[in-house]
Amino acid sequence: MSIQYKSIKNLTSMLQNKEISHKELINETFTLIESKMDLNAFITLNKDAAIEKATLLDSKKNGSSLAGIPIAQKDLFCTKDLRTTCGSNMLSSFIPPYSATVISNLENAGCISVGKTNMDEFAMGSSNETSFYGNVENPWGKNLVPGGSSGGSASAVSSGIVPAATGTDTGGSIRQPASLCGITGLKPTYGRISRWGMIAFASSLDQAGPMARTAEDCAILLNEMCSHDNKDTTSLNEHIPDFTKDIDQPIKGMKIGIVKEFDLSKLDSEVVKVFEESKKHYESLGAEFIEISLPNISLSVPTYYVVAPAECSSNLSRFDGVKFGKRCDDPKNLEDLYIRTRSEGFGDEVKRRILIGSYVLSAGFYDAYYKKAQQVRRLIKNDFDEAFLKVDVLMSPTTRGPAFKAGSKGSDPIQMYLEDLFTIPANLAGLPALSIPNGFVDNKPIGLQLIGNFLEESKLLQFAHNFQKTTDFHLKTPSGENI
Amino acid sequence: MSWETVIGLEIHVQLSTNSKLFSGGSTGFGAEPNTHVDLIDMGLPGVLPVANREAFYKAIRFGLATNAEINQTSSFDRKNYFYPDLPKGYQITQMAMPIVGKGSIKIDVDGSEKVINITRAHLEEDAGKSIHDLFDGETGVDLNRAGTPLLEIVSEPEISNAKEAVAYFKAVRQLVTFLDICDGNMAQGSMRCDVNVSIKKEADEELGTRAEIKNINSFKFIERAINFEIERQIRIIESGESVVQETRLYDSVKNETRSMRSKEEANDYRYFPCPDLLPVVISDDEFNDIKNNLPELPDEKEKRYISEANLEEAEAKIISSSKTMANMFEEACSKTNDSKLVANWLVGDVSALLNSDNIDIEESKLSSNNFAILIERISDKTISGKIAKSILEEVWESGDDVDNIIKDKGLVQIQDESILEEIAQKIINNNLSQVEAYKGGKDKLFGFFVGQVMKETQGKANPKSVNDILKNLLNS
Numbered sequence: 001m002s003i004q005y006k007s008i009k010n011l012t013s014m015l016q017n018k019e020i021s022h023k024e025l026i027n028e029t030f031t032l033i034e035s036k037m038d039l040n041a042f043i044t045l046n047k048d049a050a051i052e053k054a055t056l057l058d059s060k061k062n063g064s065s066l067a068g069i070p071i072a073q074k075d076l077f078c079t080k081d082l083r084t085t086c087g088s089n090m091l092s093s094f095i096p097p098y099s100a101t102v103i104s105n106l107e108n109a110g111c112i113s114v115g116k117t118n119m120d121e122f123a124m125g126s127s128n129e130t131s132f133y134g135n136v137e138n139p140w141g142k143n144l145v146p147g148g149s150s151g152g153s154a155s156a157v158s159s160g161i162v163p164a165a166t167g168t169d170t171g172g173s174i175r176q177p178a179s180l181c182g183i184t185g186l187k188p189t190y191g192r193i194s195r196w197g198m199i200a201f202a203s204s205l206d207q208a209g210p211m212a213r214t215a216e217d218c219a220i221l222l223n224e225m226c227s228h229d230n231k232d233t234t235s236l237n238e239h240i241p242d243f244t245k246d247i248d249q250p251i252k253g254m255k256i257g258i259v260k261e262f263d264l265s266k267l268d269s270e271v272v273k274v275f276e277e278s279k280k281h282y283e284s285l286g287a288e289f290i291e292i293s294l295p296n297i298s299l300s301v302p303t304y305y306v307v308a309p310a311e312c313s314s315n316l317s318r319f320d321g322v323k324f325g326k327r328c329d330d331p332k333n334l335e336d337l338y339i340r341t342r343s344e345g346f347g348d349e350v351k352r353r354i355l356i357g358s359y360v361l362s363a364g365f366y367d368a369y370y371k372k373a374q375q376v377r378r379l380i381k382n383d384f385d386e387a388f389l390k391v392d393v394l395m396s397p398t399t400r401g402p403a404f405k406a407g408s409k410g411s412d413p414i415q416m417y418l419e420d421l422f423t424i425p426a427n428l429a430g431l432p433a434l435s436i437p438n439g440f441v442d443n444k445p446i447g448l449q450l451i452g453n454f455l456e457e458s459k460l461l462q463f464a465h466n467f468q469k470t471t472d473f474h475l476k477t478p479s480g481e482n483i
Numbered sequence: 484m485s486w487e488t489v490i491g492l493e494i495h496v497q498l499s500t501n502s503k504l505f506s507g508g509s510t511g512f513g514a515e516p517n518t519h520v521d522l523i524d525m526g527l528p529g530v531l532p533v534a535n536r537e538a539f540y541k542a543i544r545f546g547l548a549t550n551a552e553i554n555q556t557s558s559f560d561r562k563n564y565f566y567p568d569l570p571k572g573y574q575i576t577q578m579a580m581p582i583v584g585k586g587s588i589k590i591d592v593d594g595s596e597k598v599i600n601i602t603r604a605h606l607e608e609d610a611g612k613s614i615h616d617l618f619d620g621e622t623g624v625d626l627n628r629a630g631t632p633l634l635e636i637v638s639e640p641e642i643s644n645a646k647e648a649v650a651y652f653k654a655v656r657q658l659v660t661f662l663d664i665c666d667g668n669m670a671q672g673s674m675r676c677d678v679n680v681s682i683k684k685e686a687d688e689e690l691g692t693r694a695e696i697k698n699i700n701s702f703k704f705i706e707r708a709i710n711f712e713i714e715r716q717i718r719i720i721e722s723g724e725s726v727v728q729e730t731r732l733y734d735s736v737k738n739e740t741r742s743m744r745s746k747e748e749a750n751d752y753r754y755f756p757c758p759d760l761l762p763v764v765i766s767d768d769e770f771n772d773i774k775n776n777l778p779e780l781p782d783e784k785e786k787r788y789i790s791e792a793n794l795e796e797a798e799a800k801i802i803s804s805s806k807t808m809a810n811m812f813e814e815a816c817s818k819t820n821d822s823k824l825v826a827n828w829l830v831g832d833v834s835a836l837l838n839s840d841n842i843d844i845e846e847s848k849l850s851s852n853n854f855a856i857l858i859e860r861i862s863d864k865t866i867s868g869k870i871a872k873s874i875l876e877e878v879w880e881s882g883d884d885v886d887n888i889i890k891d892k893g894l895v896q897i898q899d900e901s902i903l904e905e906i907a908q909k910i911i912n913n914n915l916s917q918v919e920a921y922k923g924g925k926d927k928l929f930g931f932f933v934g935q936v937m938k939e940t941q942g943k944a945n946p947k948s949v950n951d952i953l954k955n956l957l958n959s
Contacts, residue, residue: 078527078528086528094528096527097522098527100529195531196530197529197530198529200528203758203759204758231533232531232533233531233532233533233534234758310755313753314561314573314755317563317571317572317573318526322567322570322624323624324525358753361754361755363753370755
């Protein structure tokens with residue numbers, strides 16, 4: 001019996017009923033991974049250690065909750081003794097001496113890390129085209145991008161070779177690829193999941209999250225990923241509920257907000273049609289729709305492209321060729337060491353953002369850009385606070401359209417930046433948001449975004465699960481069959 | 484034409500916490516390179532800083548002792564620049580919201596008092612060290628010091644000459660050691676300072692262009708560097724040119740300052756709030772606890788020594804001037820009721836030895852405990868004052884234990900009066916002509932007899948007993 005396209009829930013019961021051993025499951029997983037190498041979803045595989053762990057699990061009587069579940073880890077999380085590149089040439093030989101908290105949490109719950117997934121370099125990109133390790137294929141079509149930056153994770157889950165993957169979302173990097181690959185992805189509230197061991201892009205926006213086939217699987221993963229971590233002072237010291245507990249509760253009478261300022265008229269009519277059908281579906285489930293105004297939301301993209309590059313310009317300063325990572329050959333002097341190491345180690349998009357970030361923080365410009373952007377960010381947050389007094393969740397398309405061809409937006413970074421139009425506001429406000437498959441445009445999947453109030457991941461998952469119980473978009477596979 | 488000098492100091496005080504400002508790494512000095520470095524100190528990808536509250540408590544003590552504004556909520560910023568011994572490519576510091584705001588400190592220059600205002604004191608992490616002379620053609624980086632907590636104390640430009648600058652630095656050092664927030668060890672770099680110097684004509688309202696001399700770590704060098712810099716600036720201006728705003732380095736070997744980089748070459752540090760650290764809030768309970776347990780400060784000690792230990796003002800001032808000296812005084816006083824005796828030794832013999840060696844008490848081999856034992860032995864009459872003096876000199880050189888010296892050299896004072904009487908009688912019998920002269924009115928000869936007894940006993944006789952016995956015998 002093939003394990004391809006199986007959910008975590010399916011696999012757990014197969015393991016418990018001894019339909020398959022842990023070792024068989026992992027071996028089978030690697031057979032699948034190796035049959036799909038053309039996706040280029042992985043940068044580094046963890047085969048030997050994974051099989052070893054599976055063998056060990058077979059010899060144990062009682063496993064932990066996620067014992068033996070194969071999971072792909074975004075190559076942005078530090079994994080002890082396993083190469084971590086962050087999609088960059090700069091870290092092509094970096095082997096961390098420690099693991100990220102979220103990796104430890106998942107592995108302690110029994111998950112088996114099968115490998116490190118491809119991604120946009122340092123998570124900067126929306127198509128996975130900025131990876132030093134090459135483009136990732138979207139299983140839904142030749143030469144289609146999987147989205148980014150968690151493109152490898154999305155592609156791996158979408159192709160059914162792993163049931164789950166980790167991602168990180170700074171401006172949409174979980175939700176946008178989830179949308180483009182037809183899977184479910186959740187960005188939790190900022191601070192829900194520890195950032196310890198996540199290679200920082202923009203510290204005040206970065207948040208890890210689960211990517212899986214279903215909202216229910218995301219809830220199962222989230223239960224293990226969250227923790228209050230003393231090693232991360234921005235990690236929230238809040239009660240962590242059982243995120244699976246209420247997902248079956250009906251949503252009848254609950255309120256969904258539609259953001260007035262998200263101008264859908266500029267989108268492809270097919271995209272709008274899919275969105276309107278989802279609205280109708282939610283109506284049929286008993287939800288009420290309210291139009292909500294978020295007056296400052298149109299400033300999200302420019303605000304993001306000040307804050308994120310500013311933080312990244314500083315966060316990436318440590319890659320200087322002195323202590324770890326790449327160092328250029330035969331530096332003539334210190335300046336030469338810096339210039340050539342960083343010129344050779346970073347790709348164009350990373351350099352572009354370091355330049356933007358250095359500029360907006362420089363003397364004389366700080367007040368006009370960075371400080372102002374932080375003020376606007378506060379206004380956007382206030383808009384959301386107002387909105388959630390009236391509604392339970394906000395709803396929008398996740399992306400402006402389905403997956404596009406590789407190279408089609410390469411020449412104009414602004415076009416690429418606009419990919420994240422709908423996803424960026426949740427990051428700026430630190431709010432949880434998810435994307436679920438809600439239809440197809442040109443036979444390519446597309447996603448629906450739900451944004452929740454602070455700490456209300458459970459409610460988002462409840463909305464998503466109710467949708468998935470009554471639709472089959474998430475069950476469709478690229479090869480055409482329904483699971 | 485008369486020139487006026489304007490000086491401001493930025494003093495970096497290494498706070499004596501066990502672990503670093505943002506990691507559990509040890510702050511111990513002198514370890515093998517790169518052995519006191521954890522993941523955070525190394526700035527590995529993915530690591531995050533966690534602020535050490537102990538550093539805040541120590542900073543607050545300084546603020547309270549300088550009557551400063553304390554910001555119970557303070558925050559961290561990043562100062563971005565590249566340097567090999569700066570692991571993250573930025574230093575975490577407090578730019579916008581420092582823990583300590585405006586305060587002041589009193590200094591004493593040749594007996595006259597002056598108040599120097601402090602602009603702010605903020606927490607920041609130290610960098611590592613670049614080692615240029617160990618590997619041929621290469622630079623080594625030692626990150627042991629990276630992340631060590633520093634309190635940077637910034638003065639107003641209110642210091643008028645090198646002497647005042649040194650007095651100010653000394654006052655800060657005195658304070659931080661009394662507060663137990665820094666060991667004050669300048670040789671190990673626990674205190675360093677940057678000096679801003681400019682000159683202007685007396686009548687001028689505006690300050691002149693300043694030069695910043697970086698990283699000086701001794702009183703002597705502060706004085707020399709400032710004096711060199713003043714003369715250099717006067718020379719420049721008087722020759723019709725103008726001073727360039729720049730960072731300079733003091734070369735102690737050549738006794739000169741040299742340009743490091745000009746304003747144009749200066750870094751744009753691109754400060755911004757550190758997104759990895761939330762603002763640190765010190766609760767009222769924490770604050771009050773620090774306030775209620777503030778160590779006794781020099782002024783308070785001085786007053787107490789006068790009122791409780793009956794010291795003269797001058798004595799009390801000298802003894803309370805350094806924490807080590809004050810500790811010595813207090814420990815020795817716990818072994819004797821005679822606080823005057825303790826004060827006399829500290830202000831007299833000990834200070835004389837310090838002066839002749841030109842060192843500070845912290846640098847001497849005389850431990851507080853050893854000094855207390857010395858006083859105890861004088862007090863319980865085990866040794867005479869004269870012997871004590873020679874023991875002090877020996878301890879000064881060797882640091883040996885006082886009791887061991889007394890035992891090894893048989894220096895215990897002769898207490899048995901019958902023995903002393905026997906010796907005194909022998910001296911009288913052998914010097915009958917002097918006895919006659921004494922009795923005939925030459926009182927001064929009494930000293931001769933005392934001296935002879937002391938010589939015979941190799942100084943081990945109790946002088947008071949000798950006096951009494953001789954008086955008795957000679958006047959009978």
